[in-house]
Amino acid sequence: MPTVNFIDYECQVKVSRYADGLTPCLRLVDSEGIPVATATVNVSNLQLAPDCVVIKNYSENEGILEALIAAEILHPTGQTVPVGHCIGHICQLTSKMLAHLSSV
Template sequence: MNTQRVRVTFRGRECLVFRSRHPNGGTAVCLLDAEHGGFAAWATLNTPLADLKPGQVVVNDFDRSEGLLEALVSARVVEPTGEQVRFLGLALPVATLSAPIPELERPGTAIDYSTRKEVRTHEIDSGREW
């Protein structure tokens, strides 16, 4: 399947939406700056105890990411289910992915789940900086 780039505007910043996987296999969605490709935000949270249906995600819609659900809905990336998941004392929205999202492929990087940011695992042969 040829997946088109998906764009979302979050807090005035134009971003590209990518899909990845959490260590437990759950779907992870992240935003990268559309201009320079740098990490912008995690759109979803890893909630392994949540009883999610296939295609559902828990949207990271609190603190610095407040308003993210609205931005993803406006861009037609997700549809809210009306359900919520309790996570770290918060009630976070559950949504269903409604757009095909391209897989994040960034050789030489991995996700550091303690900081929720990408880290370099080794030098990239091409010399291209991510």
């Protein structure tokens, strides 16, 4: 499982899908399996490519986008989408992450 350093935790990146069965979900857990953060947000009515996610890089997740890019988990597309009163970053999963996604 890929790892990323976020807020002084070495985290495993757990890949699943949201309830729609299509949209990838990335969750970070510590070495004991305790949840640290959910990196993605599911934006209803947004049609994304199957290898794309919306990253929540605000509030308690500030800095998670940069950490995931540095860990080669995803690539930024430069596109954003409104998420409530904030902005979500549309990113493409790397081939490393797509391999994990295909098994869920």
